[in-house]
Amino acid sequence: MRHTLSKLLGPISAVLVILTIWLGLFVTPPDVDQGELVRLVYIHPALAVEALYASVGMAALCSALYLWPRTRSMRMDRLAASAIEVGVVFNILTLVTGSIWGRPTWGVWWTWDARLTSTALLLVLSLGYLALRRVPAEPHVRARRCAIAAIVAAVNVPIIHFSVVWWQTLHQGCTAICPGLTYKIHGSMGWTLLLSFVAFTTCFAWMVVSRYRIDVLRDSGHDGALDDALEARRSEGVPS
Amino acid sequence: MLRDALLVAGRDLRIEARSKVALWQVVPFSVLAMILFTFALGPNPAALTVSAPGFFWIALLFASILATQRSLSIEGSQATRESTRLLGLDPAGVFLGKVGALVAELVVIETILVGGTVLLYHVAFRNWLLLVASCALAAIGLASASVLYGSLAGGDRVRSTLLPILVLPVVAPVLIAGSRAFVAAIGSSGDGGRWVAVLAVFAIVYSVLGIVLYGPMEEI
Numbered sequence: 001m002r003h004t005l006s007k008l009l010g011p012i013s014a015v016l017v018i019l020t021i022w023l024g025l026f027v028t029p030p031d032v033d034q035g036e037l038v039r040l041v042y043i044h045p046a047l048a049v050e051a052l053y054a055s056v057g058m059a060a061l062c063s064a065l066y067l068w069p070r071t072r073s074m075r076m077d078r079l080a081a082s083a084i085e086v087g088v089v090f091n092i093l094t095l096v097t098g099s100i101w102g103r104p105t106w107g108v109w110w111t112w113d114a115r116l117t118s119t120a121l122l123l124v125l126s127l128g129y130l131a132l133r134r135v136p137a138e139p140h141v142r143a144r145r146c147a148i149a150a151i152v153a154a155v156n157v158p159i160i161h162f163s164v165v166w167w168q169t170l171h172q173g174c175t176a177i178c179p180g181l182t183y184k185i186h187g188s189m190g191w192t193l194l195l196s197f198v199a200f201t202t203c204f205a206w207m208v209v210s211r212y213r214i215d216v217l218r219d220s221g222h223d224g225a226l227d228d229a230l231e232a233r234r235s236e237g238v239p240s
Numbered sequence: 241m242l243r244d245a246l247l248v249a250g251r252d253l254r255i256e257a258r259s260k261v262a263l264w265q266v267v268p269f270s271v272l273a274m275i276l277f278t279f280a281l282g283p284n285p286a287a288l289t290v291s292a293p294g295f296f297w298i299a300l301l302f303a304s305i306l307a308t309q310r311s312l313s314i315e316g317s318q319a320t321r322e323s324t325r326l327l328g329l330d331p332a333g334v335f336l337g338k339v340g341a342l343v344a345e346l347v348v349i350e351t352i353l354v355g356g357t358v359l360l361y362h363v364a365f366r367n368w369l370l371l372v373a374s375c376a377l378a379a380i381g382l383a384s385a386s387v388l389y390g391s392l393a394g395g396d397r398v399r400s401t402l403l404p405i406l407v408l409p410v411v412a413p414v415l416i417a418g419s420r421a422f423v424a425a426i427g428s429s430g431d432g433g434r435w436v437a438v439l440a441v442f443a444i445v446y447s448v449l450g451i452v453l454y455g456p457m458e459e460i
Contacts, residue, residue: 067456124409131405135398145392148453149406152388155445 006213009206016199023192031189037104041185042192044097046200051094052122052157054204055087059129060154063147074219077143080150082211084129086204091123125153241333248329248337252314253344261310262345270303270349274356285362292361293422296353297415301382303349304342304411305404308386311342312399315391331455335387339450342383350375366427370436374421377439378414384446385410391457413442 024042031038062080065071098116099109110116129149133142185193256262277295281287315324315338324334354371357363365371389406393399417438424432 121409121412124405128402128406128409131402132392135393135402144456148457149389149392151453152410152449155449 006206006209009202009209013199013203013206016195016202020192020196020199023188023195028188028192034105037101038189040097040101041189042196043200044094044101045193046196047090047097048094048119049197050200050204051087051090052119054201055083055090055126056122056150056154056157058083058208059087059150063150066143066147067151074139074143077139077146078212078215078219079208080147081130081133082208082215084126084150085211086207088123088126088130089207090200090204091119091126095119095123122153122157129153241330241336244329244333245336245340248334249340249344250337252311252338252341255314256310256341256345262307262348266303266306266310266345267349267352269306270299270353271356273299273302274353274360278360288361289363292357292363293419293426295361296357296422297378297418299353299356300346300350300378300418301408301411301415303353304346304382304386305407307342307345307349308383308390308407309399309403311338311345311387312390331457332451335450335454336447338387339380339383339447342387343379346379346383347376350379363426365425367425367432370421370432371425373436374418374425374432374439377436377443378418381414381439381443381446382411384443384450388446388450388453391454413438417442 020042024039028039028042030036059080062076062083066073066076066080095116098119102111103109129146132149133146135142135145137145274295277291277299278288281291314320354365354375358365386403386407389410390399390403393402393406417435420429421432421435421439423429424435
């Protein structure tokens with residue numbers, strides 16, 4: 001079932017991402033103010049949404065479910081770890097595409113803006129989470145430690161989200177859906193932007209499912225190796 | 241819970257008073273950091289005074305990492321943890337006790353560092369109340385976040401390298417708000433109250449997180 005999901009999500013996300021790139025590069029018009037630079041808007045916000053909300057949200061939810069005794073399962077731990085790991089990739093891409101946009105717009109590759117800084121901090125927190133996962137420990141001990149770390153890291157997300165509201169920053173405010181469900185972007189540009197969110201969400205889901213499968217296979221490989229070793233050891237004691 | 245907290249804090253502080261690790265290792269380290277910052281900038285009194293808030297808080301953050309590692313090494317072995325559990329102590333009380341002891345140590349380090357900024361960086365404070373409030377709240381926030389993450393970081397061997405990676409990004413708001421409050425205490429700006437409020441929110445959030453999560457963590 002999961003393998004089928006992974007097989008389906010891969011091609012779907014590839015088609016959607018290619019479609020987004022084609023619409024963003026060749027169909028949508030340049031912006032009145034930003035010119036061709038606006039085309040980054042079809043990648044950057046969608047990447048940021050996956051890095052900040054999908055990744056950390058999913059990790060925090062799965063971690064909370066792991067800590068809750070009734071829903072405790074290693075599946076939750078693996079899902080949280082997969083979400084954070086894929087989130088790191090999206091976070092790096094968010095920072096890179098943001099820098100590419102910032103250089104011609106703000107005149108610098110990096111500025112100490114509140115949202116940029118808090119996003120970079122989230123990246124470091126995620127790397128800390130991944131480092132914590134590599135600390136040798138019993139699987140359930142590691143899972144519990146990492147679940148707590150993920151929940152504590154999630155505290156950073158509201159700070160990032162509201163940073164452009166709380167502080168005077170260079171980073172622009174909402175682009176697509178603003179308070180009161182008003183839109184600031186229309187026509188083919190608006191549809192392409194919405195498609196980019198769907199495309200990168202599908203891509204994120206595919207990567208998480210694939211990462212999860214790798215974890216399952218690796219763990220089952222360990223279990224199998226242990227069983228094989230035990231069987232071999234037992235057979236040594238059996239007189240032939 | 242408070243009784244357990246006092247018990248654990250008393251134990252930690254007694255061990256510290258006997259071993260004097262904070263006095264002979266952590267405090268000299270923080271003073272050394274302040275002196276090294278001076279070497280980096282050169283003997284320029286104006287530049288040192290401007291940079292003093294940042295230097296003070298960075299020296300404190302680094303010292304807090306050392307103090308946390310020392311504090312958690314007391315609970316380091318599995319046998320010690322199991323003994324604490326067998327005593328039936330409330331995990332929230334254990335957390336608060338460790339935080340309390342660490343806050344006491346950090347306040348001592350802060351006092352020495354404030355003296356260092358006056359002597360070495362020629363800083364003159366105008367609003368002592370603001371400085372005391374920001375230092376006290378920062379100590380509570382730093383201690384809560386450090387104990388929480390330090391307990392996550394596992395054994396002594398791993399903790400020494402993992403703890404800074406886990407804690408320093410989390411305590412960045414303390415560095416920002418503390419530096420701004422420090423600047424306001426010198427008299428260079430007038431919005432110190434807002435930054436003290438940020439420090440208070442940080443201290444409350446991480447204290448509550450620690451009280452709630454320390455129990456599940458120690459079930460390990």
